[in-house]
Amino acid sequence: MAARGTSLRQYLLTRLSLVVPMVFILLTLVFLLMRVAPGDPISASLGGRVPQEEVDRIKEELGYDRPLWIQYVDYLGDVLRGDFGVAITDSRKIGEIVRENGAATLELTFFAMLIAIFVGVLFGLLAGRFRDTWIDGGSRLFGIVVYAMPVFFLGLMAQLFFGSYLGWLPTSGRASPLVDATLETHTNIYTIDTLIAGDWDAFVDVVKHLILPAVTLGLVTAGVFIRLIRVNVIRTMKDDYIEAARARGIDERSVVYQHAFRNALVPVITVVGLTVALLLSGAVLTETTFNWPGIGKTLIGYLENRDYTAVQGIIIVFALVVVTTSLVIDFVNAYIDPRIRY
Amino acid sequence: MAVPAQVERVPARGSRLVGVRRAFKPIGEARGMARAMLWVGAGITLGFVLIALLAPLIAPYDFDTFRADGERFPQLEAPSRDHLMGTNVQSTDVLSRIIWGTQTELKVVLISLFFSIAIGVPLGLLAGYFGGKLDRVLVLIMDALFVFPFLLLAIVIAFLLSDRVGRGVFTAAIAITVVYVPLYFRVVRNHTISIREEPFVEAARALGAKPFTIIRKYVFFNVVQNVPPLATLNAADAILTLAALGFLGYGIQPTEGAEWGYDIQRAVSDAASGIWWTGLFPGLAIVLLVTGLTLLGEGLNETINPVLRKRPHVKVDLGTHGELS
Numbered sequence: 001m002a003a004r005g006t007s008l009r010q011y012l013l014t015r016l017s018l019v020v021p022m023v024f025i026l027l028t029l030v031f032l033l034m035r036v037a038p039g040d041p042i043s044a045s046l047g048g049r050v051p052q053e054e055v056d057r058i059k060e061e062l063g064y065d066r067p068l069w070i071q072y073v074d075y076l077g078d079v080l081r082g083d084f085g086v087a088i089t090d091s092r093k094i095g096e097i098v099r100e101n102g103a104a105t106l107e108l109t110f111f112a113m114l115i116a117i118f119v120g121v122l123f124g125l126l127a128g129r130f131r132d133t134w135i136d137g138g139s140r141l142f143g144i145v146v147y148a149m150p151v152f153f154l155g156l157m158a159q160l161f162f163g164s165y166l167g168w169l170p171t172s173g174r175a176s177p178l179v180d181a182t183l184e185t186h187t188n189i190y191t192i193d194t195l196i197a198g199d200w201d202a203f204v205d206v207v208k209h210l211i212l213p214a215v216t217l218g219l220v221t222a223g224v225f226i227r228l229i230r231v232n233v234i235r236t237m238k239d240d241y242i243e244a245a246r247a248r249g250i251d252e253r254s255v256v257y258q259h260a261f262r263n264a265l266v267p268v269i270t271v272v273g274l275t276v277a278l279l280l281s282g283a284v285l286t287e288t289t290f291n292w293p294g295i296g297k298t299l300i301g302y303l304e305n306r307d308y309t310a311v312q313g314i315i316i317v318f319a320l321v322v323v324t325t326s327l328v329i330d331f332v333n334a335y336i337d338p339r340i341r342y
Numbered sequence: 343m344a345v346p347a348q349v350e351r352v353p354a355r356g357s358r359l360v361g362v363r364r365a366f367k368p369i370g371e372a373r374g375m376a377r378a379m380l381w382v383g384a385g386i387t388l389g390f391v392l393i394a395l396l397a398p399l400i401a402p403y404d405f406d407t408f409r410a411d412g413e414r415f416p417q418l419e420a421p422s423r424d425h426l427m428g429t430n431v432q433s434t435d436v437l438s439r440i441i442w443g444t445q446t447e448l449k450v451v452l453i454s455l456f457f458s459i460a461i462g463v464p465l466g467l468l469a470g471y472f473g474g475k476l477d478r479v480l481v482l483i484m485d486a487l488f489v490f491p492f493l494l495l496a497i498v499i500a501f502l503l504s505d506r507v508g509r510g511v512f513t514a515a516i517a518i519t520v521v522y523v524p525l526y527f528r529v530v531r532n533h534t535i536s537i538r539e540e541p542f543v544e545a546a547r548a549l550g551a552k553p554f555t556i557i558r559k560y561v562f563f564n565v566v567q568n569v570p571p572l573a574t575l576n577a578a579d580a581i582l583t584l585a586a587l588g589f590l591g592y593g594i595q596p597t598e599g600a601e602w603g604y605d606i607q608r609a610v611s612d613a614a615s616g617i618w619w620t621g622l623f624p625g626l627a628i629v630l631l632v633t634g635l636t637l638l639g640e641g642l643n644e645t646i647n648p649v650l651r652k653r654p655h656v657k658v659d660l661g662t663h664g665e666l667s
Binding site: 021022025026029033034132136137140144145147148149150152153156157159160163164165171277278280281284285288289299300303304311315318319322323326 | 374375482483485486487489490491492493494497498499501502578582585586589590591592603606607609610613614615616618621622625628629630632633636637640
């Protein structure tokens with residue numbers, strides 16, 4: 001037991017030490033892309049609209065007239081302290097944007113992930129178990145078509161059918177205007193906030209708004225799960241211990257359910273981690289389609305206004321979220337599966 | 343001098359042909375679903391390639407034509423005999439935009455695949471074969487690019503390029519290239535590392551072959567087998583990325599060419615009033631093309647990847663002297 005503890009800790013430390021240069025390179029890449037390529041952010045966002053003297057004054061005030069490497073060191077220091085800067089166009093703090101709009105994205109992606117896992121695991125297991133039957137064919141075709149479906153197209157069709165045609169569900173925003181205006185926000189996650197407020201009608205309203213975006217994003221993401229789980233099941237069914245279990249006379253049902261499925265599902269944790277990046281990309285599109293005021297839609301707005309500091313800050317946050325998730329996933333995996341720790 | 347050179351060349355050419363035949367052999371051997379996926383995928387893909395090539399002949403109008411015979415087309419007209427898939431808010435013919443759009447999509451995908459393979463594969467070979475500092479630095483940079491949400495990366499690149507290069511096919515292709523280089527790099531590098539330790543490479547090294555000769559003659563052909571399935575699946579992904587860029591307004595400018603993602607973005611505002619044809623048809627085109635490419639890629643993957651491959655059972659005659667082929 002002691003040996004195991006040491007090696008786990010060692011693994012964690014090695015893995016953590018690898019993250020540091022990764023984050024450093026990411027930050028440098030973002031800086032190079034956003035700061036060096038377009039010149040200075042003030043001229044980019046305000047140039048032409050404000051007199052040149054005013055631009056120069058703001059530049060000096062915010063330190064954009066200093067040598068680039070000093071700006072770079074400054075920027076690294078700020079990010080390390082957790083200060084991601086302030087948007088030029090509307091003076092919102094990036095941290096504030098992440099807290100408020102990020103909560104909307106979190107709510108959307110969380111429910112989308114639940115749907116993706118449920119649909120993906122179900123179809124993936126079925127396809128792998130009944131390989132080369134119509135169940136397999138159907139599941140795979142479903143997986144491929146769902147993968148081939150741009151999330152914004154599925155969203156548009158859902159809006160047309162459930163919104164315009166049937167009129168069952170709202171197609172835009174997080175809540176009806178009245179609920180949006182009166183809801184007391186604690187977490188900015190509306191499903192939780194309405195429950196805290198104990199307002200049942202508002203809760204139903206919020207859930208109704210959530211259904212179309214979450215199902216759209218979830219279904220599109222499920223394709224990845226179906227594919228990977230299917231291959232995993234097939235691979236696991238070929239493993240020696242499955243053969244051994246059969247040889248011991250264990251009946252096929254429990255071979256499949258107890259031995260194969262359980263092991264085939266371990267990698268799902270990794271996939272969930274990998275999917276976070278995918279889900280964030282999908283969220284940008286889903287939020288734009290459904291007018292969901294999440295961080296992705298906010299980012300697109302800042303891009304349109306050429307607000308480089310806001311874009312830079314939000315992108316760093318995105319990248320850090322992905323790095324952190326992959327780190328957590330690796331830890332969980334190392335904890336579950338001793339073979340991963342070297 | 344001439345004689346040994348000739349002796350050397352003849353078997354070399356022969357063995358390469360054998361290599362090519364061996365590489366294609368699994369495709370003929372594919373059975374069952376893998377075979378079906380392969381051929382259906384190839385059929386759909388070929389269909390779109392034909393549409394793209396024949397666009398000038400089969401498209402009823404230009405992608406930006408909104409009038410004919412001095413008369414403006416009706417706006418947002420439902421599918422009719424004049425406009426089989428209707429017209430959009432700018433009065434252009436939806437069918438024509440889809441046909442011309444095929445050209446745009448395939449152009450962008452081809453350019454971006456070419457560049458990402460041309461950059462990713464050599465870098466992967468070098469990093470994998472030589473290892474050391476070069477490898478470590480490249481891996482770090484590529485991993486950093488890889489963890490980035492891919493769409494964001496493409497948006498940022500397209501956004502930065504749009505001010506300088508404009509928003510044409512090339513900008514979109516470069517933005518997509520940057521996203522996919524790390525993928526090829528990773529796959530090729532990891533495979534190269536495992537090939538590097540194989541006995542036949544060891545033998546070549548012992549014979550005094552130069553590193554680049556080894557990479558070219560021994561490593562490259564083993565590694566490059568992974569590329570076709572990857573590139574096909576990648577092409578499918580690239581189309582989705584291009585459409586997403588277009589949807590967000592960072593793809594191809596409407597004056598430069600027709601693009602399906604952009605058309606869908608314009609259709610979002612039509613949806614509220616129940617107009618379905620402006621969004622449905624471009625979307626279906628994306629789904630069909632991406633499905634075709636994915637089927638082709640998965641089919642290739644299952645016929646080439648030994649873990650997933652299923653071969654027909656062959657009767658082996660053990661009576662006479664066995665010949666290995």
